[in-house]
Amino acid sequence: MQRSLGTRIRSATSEWWKWLPLLPFLLITLAVMILPVVFMLEGSFTTHEGLFTLENYAQMKAPLYTQSFKNSILLSGITALLGTLFGTMLGYFIHRLRSSRIRELVITLCDVTSNFSGAPLAFAFIVVLGSNGVLTLALSQYFGWKIYPTFSIYSFWGLVLAYTYFQLPLMVLLVLPAVAGLKQEWREAALSLGADARKYWRYVGLPILAPAILANLLLLFANAFGAYATAYTLTGSRFNLVTLQLGSLLTGEVLRDPGAGDAMGILTLLLMGLTIFLYQLTARRARRWRQ
Numbered sequence: 001m002q003r004s005l006g007t008r009i010r011s012a013t014s015e016w017w018k019w020l021p022l023l024p025f026l027l028i029t030l031a032v033m034i035l036p037v038v039f040m041l042e043g044s045f046t047t048h049e050g051l052f053t054l055e056n057y058a059q060m061k062a063p064l065y066t067q068s069f070k071n072s073i074l075l076s077g078i079t080a081l082l083g084t085l086f087g088t089m090l091g092y093f094i095h096r097l098r099s100s101r102i103r104e105l106v107i108t109l110c111d112v113t114s115n116f117s118g119a120p121l122a123f124a125f126i127v128v129l130g131s132n133g134v135l136t137l138a139l140s141q142y143f144g145w146k147i148y149p150t151f152s153i154y155s156f157w158g159l160v161l162a163y164t165y166f167q168l169p170l171m172v173l174l175v176l177p178a179v180a181g182l183k184q185e186w187r188e189a190a191l192s193l194g195a196d197a198r199k200y201w202r203y204v205g206l207p208i209l210a211p212a213i214l215a216n217l218l219l220l221f222a223n224a225f226g227a228y229a230t231a232y233t234l235t236g237s238r239f240n241l242v243t244l245q246l247g248s249l250l251t252g253e254v255l256r257d258p259g260a261g262d263a264m265g266i267l268t269l270l271l272m273g274l275t276i277f278l279y280q281l282t283a284r285r286a287r288r289w290r291q
Contacts, residue, residue, distance in 0.1 A: 037269065043262035056263035065245060065264065072242040075156070076224035079163035084217045087171025088179075088209070094172065095179045107176070110169035117166040122233030125162050129153045154234055162230055167220050174219065178212035178286060212286035218279040222272055242268055 047053045059065065094110075097103040116124075128135050131148055139145040152158055182205060190200040228243040237244060242264065248254075249261030 040262045040265050040269075043259060044266050046259060048259070053259075056259040057267075059257075059260045060263055060267060064240065065260075068240045068242045068245045069267075071156075071240050072225055075159055075163065075241065076221045078160055079167050079224045080217050080220035082160070082164045083167030083171045083220050084213060087168045087216075088175050088213055090168070091172045091175040092179050095176060107173070110172045114166055114170040114173060117227065118229035119233045121162060121165065122230045125153050125158070125165075125234070129158070129161075154238065156239065158234060159231055159239065162234060163224050163227065167224060170223065171216055171220060174216040175209075175212065178209055182208065211282050215279050215282035215286055218275050218282065222275045222279070225268075225272065225275075 044056050045052055045054070047055070094103055094106050097106070127133055129147075130136065130153055133153070136147060139147060153161070186204055186208075187200055190204050195203070226243065228247065231239065231241050232244060232247065235244075237248065246261055246264055246268070249257050249264065
């Protein structure tokens, strides 16, 4: 036993160099992910003088900050639901396309649009749907439809539209593997037993897809909750979101309060951690049907 233990120790010490390629990745992870969380956690319990305090977390009870969480959760929830609903239907439609060229073209388009977000997306929506946007003026000139002031791209529903733009194609990419896991023989077996299309989806298709759909819904929620540049470019400080409040608290000139910003960041991190944990649970169940 001692010989085998010594052999294992010598083997481990002699092959330590095999871990060297991972060293840059570990250093980047430490510098970009771990250390900022440690410093943020320390700052959330520290005053400007460096003393311990809970006042930073007590400030989060203020209506300004509680409303920011409510708005962010509402915005993320609505866009996640819209992206999940229409993305699932579009993903199934793409999967059923007979032409592989068209299917690959649509998937490529979804891949591009899912990554088109932030300030460029906001400017694109301003050009198209701003108060003097191309589509806004065209609807007014040719059809007599004046969408302003009933609708504004700079409002909550404008943010919903902009967020859904990159949420929907992302959902398509996420749900395609799950849709591909629906075997044709399951449908044929259900139809041979007398089930119609509605019963097939109710008792076979949707129960199988449900874990994957729920997992992707949670992922879309986290994706929308952390978005910053799109909301900032469209609304500036006119709309109260967690990411915008974090920007003001950490880098603002008037409302700058690093301690409160660190506390809000920790609360956001906990919320995102819970979301990712639930995502992992549901995704694990969804993977069973692919095996």
